[in-house]
Each structure stands twice: as structure tokens, then as C-alpha cells.
Amino acid sequence: MLDRYLALVRQDVDILFDQKGFVRTACPACGEAEATLRFRKNNFSYVMCSACATLYANPRPDFDMLEKFYASSPSSEFWVKEFFMPVAEVRRDKIFRPRAEYASSIVRGRKDLLIGDIGAGFGLFLEELRKILPDHRYVAIEPSPDMAEICRKKNLEVKESCVEMISEMKCSFDFLTAFELLEHLFDPRVFMVKTFELLKPGGFFLFTTLNANGFDILLLDEKSKSVTPPHHINFFTLESVQKLAELVGFEIVKAETPGQLDWDIVEGAIKDDGVVLGRFWDHIARNASVDCKKQLQAWIADNKLSSHMRILARKPVLEEVQGV
Numbered sequence: 075m076l077d078r079y080l081a082l083v084r085q086d087v088d089i090l091f092d093q094k095g096f097v098r099t100a101c102p103a104c105g106e107a108e109a110t111l112r113f114r115k116n117n118f119s120y121v122m123c124s125a126c127a128t129l130y131a132n133p134r135p136d137f138d139m140l141e142k143f144y145a146s147s148p149s150s151e152f153w154v155k156e157f158f159m160p161v162a163e164v165r166r167d168k169i170f171r172p173r174a175e176y177a178s179s180i181v182r183g184r185k186d187l188l189i190g191d192i193g194a195g196f197g198l199f200l201e202e203l204r205k206i207l208p209d210h211r212y213v214a215i216e217p218s219p220d221m222a223e224i225c226r227k228k229n230l231e232v233k234e235s236c237v238e239m240i241s242e243m244k245c246s247f248d249f250l251t252a253f254e255l256l257e258h259l260f261d262p263r264v265f266m267v268k269t270f271e272l273l274k275p276g277g278f279f280l281f282t283t284l285n286a287n288g289f290d291i292l293l294l295d296e297k298s299k300s301v302t303p304p305h306h307i308n309f310f311t312l313e314s315v316q317k318l319a320e321l322v323g324f325e326i327v328k329a330e331t332p333g334q335l336d337w338d339i340v341e342g343a344i345k346d347d348g349v350v351l352g353r354f355w356d357h358i359a360r361n362a363s364v365d366c367k368k369q370l371q372a373w374i375a376d377n378k379l380s381s382h383m384r385i386l387a388r389k390p391v392l393e394e395v396q397g398v
């Protein structure tokens with residue numbers, strides 16, 4: 075399924091994206107212009123920032139091109155109808171419920187909060203969070219009309235828009251989340267500024283994204299299935315993404331890499347896709363015990379080397395006072 079989907083993405087890239095319309099950009103984390111080419115994939119060049127090691131596609135499709143791609147391309151439709159839908163319930167148990175349990179621990183005990191999920195998709199996260207904490211107001215921020223409709227059917231309040239385009243609701247939210255979204259965005263800094271604006275002072279922002287210095291991404295480079303232009307065009311590092319959040323005014327509460335799949339991804343690349351990474355990793359993939367692989371994954375996550383990053387940030391309480 076994933077391979078079929080990725081083949082569709084490649085076709086979409088050929089049809090929808092005119093490279094002449096691509097925009098050159100500086101580092102999405104720190105603004106540094108100097109960068110070196112790391113690799114090319116599907117006609118996209120990925121460069122590494124000379125200052126902060128963020129890996130990013132440059133040049134890249136602009137905001138409008140990306141919006142069109144996500145709203146109406148054949149691969150996006152396939153993703154919604156054939157890829158995501160059939161496995162939605164499995165993903166609910168394995169991904170969305172644990173995610174909601176973690177998120178609920180951040181605001182547990184508080185009352186009457188306004189909680190929003192940016193890029194809410196099918197609304198699974200908000201549904202799960204509402205089950206744990208039923209007494210809050212929940213808003214799904216989702217630009218795709220198909221997915222926004224699914225959220226409405228679940229009785230979620232919906233803003234059918236990219237967060238960048240929302241002009242009202244400043245200083246309204248107590249808690250905003252954005253899971254696996256930052257890596258897709260044309261301009262993550264604009265996104266961060268907007269998110270900051272929408273939060274009340276003291277409000278929390280929880281987000282996850284991919285780590286350029288993650289185990290599987292460093293080992294696999296362009297062979298990584300996480301590197302799928304035009305979907306993933308920003309790979310921050312744990313340091314660079316914190317720097318970006320701090321630049322727009324957030325304070326960092328927690329930054330970690332609680333990933334569980336890095337080793338499975340590398341093992342799959344070696345065994346199923348024939349990727350050659352040398353005899354050591356080949357030996358681990360084919361001969362190591364289940365327990366050995368488990369320990370390896372725990373070591374990767376504990377040492378902040380997983381490609382899955384989770385950041386909890388907060389808008390300072392005194393921000394408005396200082397602004398005056």
C-alpha cells in the first residue's frame with residue numbers, strides 16, 4: 075500500500091509541479107542562507123543548513139502549489155480513501171489513543187478549555203482526547219474539505235482552513251496541537267507565528283515532527299521513505315526546532331524523541347527493499363534477537379536519536395504585559 079501510494083506521489087510531482095515555479099528559501103529554522111546539497115530525490119534537492127543542520131528541500135513548491143496538491147491530487151485522494159480509511163481503527167489504538175493520553179496529562183484538572191488540533195485530518199486525536207476529557211470545547215483545524223466533513227460528522231467544531239489563513243480567534247486557545255505537520259509546510263516560521271498568536275498567554279503547544287538527526291533518516295538518507303517530496307520538505311533537528319519555537323516567543327517545556335519505529339524502518343529497508351548499509355546492520359537485521367532490537371530502539375529514543383520528535387512549548391504568561 076505504502077509503495078503504491080509513493081508511486082502515485084511521484085506521478086503527482088511530475089504532473090502538478092512545474093519546477094520553474096519553485097521558490098528558493100533560506101533555512102526554515104534559523105534563516106541562514108548558506109547550505110550544502112545532501113541528496114536529490116524525485117527532482118527535489120535536499121540541502122543541509124550550514125548553521126543548524128536542518129535538512130530541507132530547496133527550491134520548493136510555494137504555498138499555493140502545496141495547498142492545491144493536498145486538496146485535490148490523486149495521491150492525496152488515495153491517502154484518504156484507500157490508505158488511511160481501512161487502517162484508521164488500527165491507528166486509533168496504536169497512535170491516536172496513546173497520543174491523546176499523553177496530551178490529556180498536560181491539561182488534566184483544568185476546566186473549560188478551548189483545545190484545537192491543527193491538521194486534524196479525520197479527527198481521531200480530538201475524538202480520543204474528548205473521551206478522556208469530555209468537558210472542553212474542541213476545534214478541528216483542517217483545510218481538506220473531505221476531511222473537514224468527516225470531523226463535522228463527529229460533532230467537532232471545524233475551521234476549514236490552513237491555520238495560516240485564520241484571521242480571527244487571536245489569544246483564544248488554551249491548548250493547540252499539530253502532529254506530523256511541520257515537515258509539510260512551505261514556511262514553518264509563519265505557521266509558528268500564527269500558532270503563537272492563537273494561543274492565550276500560558277497556553278500550550280504540543281507538536282511532533284521528523285528529526286534530521288534521527289537514526290533511520292541518517293542511515294538511509296534519500297532511501298528513507300520519510301523523505302517523500304513534496305510531502306516532507308523540512309527535517310528539523312531537536313535543537314533547530316526548539317530555536318525556531320523560541321524565536322517566535324515560545325518557551326520550551328519539554329523536547330524529546332519518543333520514537334518506537336526507527337529500527338523497524340531500517341530493518342524493513344534492509345530486508346524488504348534490499349538497501350545495503352554494511353555488514354553490521356545487515357547482521358543485526360537478520361540475526362539479532364527480538365530483545366536486542368528492543369534494547370536498541372530504547373537506546374535510540376532515550377538518547378534523543380529517534381527520527382520522531384515531540385516538543386511541548388508554552389506561550390509565556392507575561393507575554394502581553396511585556397508587549398505593552
Ligand SMILES: [Zn+2]
Pocket residue numbers: 101102103104105106123124125126127128314
Ligand atoms: Zn538553519
